Amino acid sequence: MPSVKNILVVDNNPIVLEFMSTILEESGYSVRTADSGLAALSIIGEFTPDLAFVDLIMPEIDGRRLCSLFRRDLRTRKCIIVVLSAIGAEDPDREFAAYADAYLAKVPFRILRENVLAAIRDLGGGNTAPYDQTIVGSDMIHHREITKELLFAKKHMDVVLGMAHDGVLELSGDRLVTYASPSACEILGMHIDELLGRPMPDVFPTNVREQLSRGLDEITGGVKTSGRCDELPLDSRIVTVSFRSVTFDDYTSILMILRDVTELVRDRRRVESLLNDKTRLLREIHHRVKNNLNAVSGLLYLHAGRVESPEASRALNDAHGRVTTMLRIYERLFDSGRSEHIELSALLRDILDGVSGTFGAKNVRAVHTPSAHSTFVSTDVSVAIGLIVNELVTNAYKYAFPDRREGTVSVDITRRPDGVVC
Template sequence: MLEFENLGYAQTLAQAIVNTLHEPLLVLDSDFRVLAASVSFYRSFQVEPTQTIGRMLFSLGDGQWDIPALRTLLETIIPERAAMDGFEVEHDFPGLGRRTMLLNARQVVYEHGPNTTILLAFMDITDRRRIEREKALLLAQTEELLRQKDTLLKEMQHRVANSLQIIASILLLKARAVSSAESRQHLQEAHQRVISVAEVQRHLHATTAIDQIDVGAYLTKLCASLASSMVGESQPIGIEVNADPGQIGSDTAVSLGLIVTELVINAIKYAFPAPRSDGLIRLSYKVDGDGWRLTVSDNGIGKGGAAPAQPGSGLGTAIVQSLVKQLGAAIEQANSAGNGLKIVITRPGSVALGPTAA
């Protein structure tokens, strides 16, 4: 250890060490009189050494350090604990304005002698606290905007559902009023499509997720709803859903829901022209990496043993084909086991959807 020839050398070294510190620092005696101060202290609080050294801390400047919280720290806490970290003080300092300081204090007890020294370090955290308040305010504003958005979204969903129900009712009334059988059929099909869109929206909005939908639960509920609304006691048709677990975006869910609705409705309406007890529609959704395969099949009359046909040209088929294209998928139609019909829609992995994708 370096030995000093006299106390003056030790004081010079101690002052040099104090001056190298970036944060303001005071060295106080047991009576809170300033023994030394760092250059950063003079610079930060705009005071001179002649106004600082030898004076009581609480009388520095115009009494700007005569802060009750600081007195508590030095007179009560330090004697009991010998150290204190992170003691926060907020005060109006002349020439500086209102500042927030973080104080760290240490009591130094010497082995030989009754005297003690207190090291008091200051950290200006005014800007940090301001940023934290701004972030908290921004977070609160964001949460309020999200709450308002959620309220508006629910209101919009409610209005859309009501509008769809009104449109469906009007179409049904018109279908009953027209004399042409062909017009009546077209109006009834339009009515059913509006109802199916309403069902898709209702199932999507029943979930608590904002953008991700549990595909298995979604398709199961959708098919159950279609079965309850379209399958009667005179023509019992079962609908089975087998879906791999996973999440899909709400935009993809809308398109899938509309596709499934069209295919299931067509199967219910056309695959079983005569009542039978074993009528069954199967829906399968299989995940392949980031791609998927949707299959809707039935054990109905199929194509009468004909070769696999391409999808027809009706409105329902046009809707399905358009949605399949938007999803970047491909559609195939074939006879299924039991001479029924099977529709397979495949979306390969790593397909980038275009700007019009649903």
């Protein structure tokens, strides 16, 4: 194994960074420091470390995930990784070999200095035996109950997010992915190591990036604290994305919730298709009924003018008026495009115009003052109202104004405080 020359130290504690930088530079190593996982990822683009000291508990990308990223990255795949953490007593992970070569506890600096330099010499020379399943210095650190409780809460939250159907992404202030839940990885079809550190919205297909960028611009620009992009096509999925800005003290991030609505959208489209078929069928039925009523109305009108008996003529005219009323209802249904409801004021105007035209009486006016708000009624109710109003207005024309006296027949709509329409 080649000797160690370049060393990267990743820790969010500035005191630790200064201490490590000092002792390593004094020992002749080339040192770079990073205060977060994202900063470390940006550094390896220009600085290839032979060995990296990584803290486990950090904001944005945590230490374990950062070590995993180093293992997958071609630039750092051969880098020796040493965990340098203060939680060895509360979280004694002795299976760290999956992501690191050694684990050093954060002990007092005078002892830590010797442990750090010894680890560099041993691991750089290929001597890994002292570090197998051993947390160096763990016998010198004390158990802290509060730390254990916080670690438990974090693990519990990881389990909850891991079981959630909705995907969760967290972005840094400059829109780099710092967290991705298992569901988010599944929805996007990417491994978590492919997502972390990548800019948003580059992790999404090109056809939806512009829409997502506009939503993120409003969040980062302070225009909104939350936003939403509905039904974005992602290959074979349809996804709704929600954004929310989150701030704790001086730490700001953006949470993105990814909800797979593929089945919901498909079900909705199936229902819409069925409703469209139903609407077309009802319109066809209304059209045929209207044509039949029109034919019946015409026949009644013709026969009323041909019969010699005044009583028969009146009966046929009354029947003609009733059929004409129902005809106007179906005309309203057909012309308005509504299959089940009719606007009441428009229907009443049609009935009054029809009765007035039938009698042709110039001494009587039929008027209707519409209400301030439109009132829609069902087909069944409109037929009943239409027939009743037709009978009342017809009788008023016949009997309310003898000897051609002038008058007005008024039909109004009022809405009571309890919502009942009269």
